[in-house]
Amino acid sequence: MRLYADGLPAVASSTMPLAIGAFIVPLIVACAMFMENVDSTVLVTSLPVLARDLGHDPITLKLAITSYVIGLGVFIPVCGWVADRYGPRSVFRTAIGIFMAGSLMAAASTNLPLFVAARFVQGIGGAMMVPVGRIIIFRSVPKSDFIRAVNYLTVPALLGPVIGPPLGGFITTYLHWRLIFIVNIPIGLFGIWLTNRHIANMREAHPGPLDWTGFSLSASGASLFMLGLSLVGGALVSNSVSVAMCVLGAALLLIYWRYASRVERPVLDLKLLRIPSFHASVIGGSLFRIGLGAVPFLLPLKLQEGLGMTPFVAGTITCASAFGSIFMKTIASSVLARFGFRRVLMFNALLAGCAIASYALFTPDTPHALIWCVVLFGGIFPSLQFTSLNSLAYADIPSSDVGRATSVASVVQQISLGLGVTVAGIVLQVSHELQGHPRIVWTDFWPAFLSIGLFSLASIPVTAKLPHNSGEELARGGRGQA
Template sequence: MPLALGAFIVPLIVACAMFMESVDSTVLVTSLPALARSLGHDPITMKLAITAYVIGLGVFIPVCGWVADRFGSRTVFRTAIGIFIAGSLLCAASTSLGMFIFARFVQGIGGAMMVPVGRIIIFRSVPKSDFLRAVNYLTIPALLGPVIGPPLGGFITTYLHWRLIFFINIPIGVLGIWLANRHIANVREAHPGRLDWFGFVLSAGGASLFMLGLSLVGGELVSNSRSIAMCVAGGVLLVAYWWYAQHAVRPVLDLSLLRIPSFNASVLGGSLFRIGLGAVPFLLPLALQEGLGMSAFKSGSITCASAFGSMFMKTVASRVLRRYGFRTVLMYNAVFAGAAIAVYGLFFPGTPHWVIWIVVLLGGFFPSLQFTSLNTLAYADIPGADVGRATSVASVVQQISLGLGVTIAGLVLQLSRDLQGHTTVAWSDFWPAFLVVSLFSLASIPVTAKLPLGAGDEIARGSRGSSSTAH
């Protein structure tokens, strides 16, 4: 049965935005070593480029729904694409690390509104009978981005110039804005309600200061005392928000939802798991290029193997969950995923490239199964009226966890290099970093072990071949 035009064109427009964001993140991590040398900084310091983007995402995701209701979904969506494009151009024009970090933060603001508002547009534009098939279109950019991005970014960086990677977004973004003007209605709510501005300032300020302070520890930009002061200030604001959220009527992030066991396991257990997995896109290209001496293009051609592992997983995930259940899968697969991360630390100069490719391929399978399980379980027991608030909490914690993974990996890598007395990063500096971040995957097991044996069984039995996005 063919899709109605709206059920095809609207998801295609949102897919343009998702593809732009997905490609941007994957081409960047492949180019970080070259970018660091061009800006005159240590490659490890470039973890700030990833953290700044994550902060932009985490800060603005909770308010994107309210902003769309207040100003209109089309207006916000195309503005978000425009902000993302502007951030990309600023990245390309950056001549200092500080300017580049600011540009990445701007991109994060655009990304925070772009994809969530795009999903809102689909929900409001597509008939319910076509909704599932329409949403399936959104999995295409999520799958293609990690396949295309690393080798494309590596090729441009190796044979052209890293600045050109940020121009990839421009035609895609312009096309998305043009299509949005023609095919998306500017739907808004007459009375969107009051935004919790005080809670937003507390949570956003606390998360930003804590994450940025932790990322700056041991770096070249500010002293350690200032970095620690930022962490402490951020921690105080986050504690203040936790207290405030217990008493507010409709807080911007409703932490009371964490009392639901399945949601708690998905968010808290998932946050520990994502700390480990969030480090891999930063550590692996760095290890292949700085540790094993590969070119950016060769590195990208290898790291994209994990995307093929993820794609294969999607063909079997629903069957695995139906047979073993969420609790069993989350506990045992956490061990496999942690082991897959730790194995990356065993690569040494002379390791055959085909061996590395196969290991990275398998390393994409287990984490993707875990992500799919966690993301699906999150909504197993959430009432329909609370889905929006649950999404905000889960999305913010997810982004902070991924950013923490990059930050922790950078700190361990830096400490390993200093303890071994290396002036530049060597291949032997990476195994402690991979080992430490792999332990976070194992740390998620006690949380998921608290799940009842039949948790999420209704969802597992009802799944038929389609899986949620891995991340």
């Protein structure tokens, strides 16, 4: 019998009806995820104004996004172990507290290094909130209500990108960007109160020792490589220091790769990449996500710095992609059932890459309504690709390896998204310097959009190696999840 931390039997339903428990617990987790999603989408709309306040050009603020992703990618692999070791309720409310602390640090930041550090702290909190929240739902909700409970979690994923950009644009245009982070505080405090009141601290058997060696190698290697790449061409450190960080990070990751092949249960089990469907989902998906990860950074920047829009107008246009994503979620299962994973992943990657590259065609004379419609369609194809990639990842994974597969997939996904921002920033910076403009203009952006569109196309050769019947059972069952 599973026990609470206080030794009582794990019968959370004794304190509330099962139907209420199946609603309130997922709602608490969903609120935390909503806070995280809105925070991320709010920020990208405010980057140009924020950059000027901190005394840097907007391209340099890619560090604010990359540092958050590094925090996510580094700590996601150990979340399951930490939740089992200390109890999911304790870890979940601590994660909310860490996210709030990072928010306060960001709101009080007066220079770029402090702001980057604050975003990293937020990333640590975000890394624990989402996976641990899912663990709480799995352990707290009866199986008969599990599907309905999980459906509640789609709400923040859908609403965050819709609400975030216009909200961030409104706050930045008419108030002050620091209020973006202050908004998180009352939401976080309410979330901690609800967690204490409605979530039990159920513990499993002791998870055993953590692979500290593997965690240290992978975490330090990924952090140094990503941070070094983000600092290339910036004003914070010299290029020689940036390159040295990249080389050291790559060396540590190589050492981890060799280490992981020799130990029984590494923190990130790379041997799972030998499974064809998982390999296509993770490796092909990482190339695709490099392209898509750059869009939330590049598009608001072009709309404001290149086309002269206010943050609020840019936010109302940026959120159009979320509506396209919502529409595709309603038909994704039917599309996969009709065409299969392999054909969808190949042809849809081509369409998504072209959609991203088309953003390079926006000029100051392009009507706002036309831009909005193009961005709307630009959200349809990535949504289908993400649904396909995330579903295919588990098509051939044994149930005993689902947890380890999730860790590998989640880390690679986050690193890919961060690389997208970094690559786009570097290409934009090079384009700007080569064209010799005193400030960023709209013609500086087309090489960056073209480059990230090509990354999406680069995933096609990987997914083309899939057997024709890959994920056939999932496709026919119509169970694809975004």
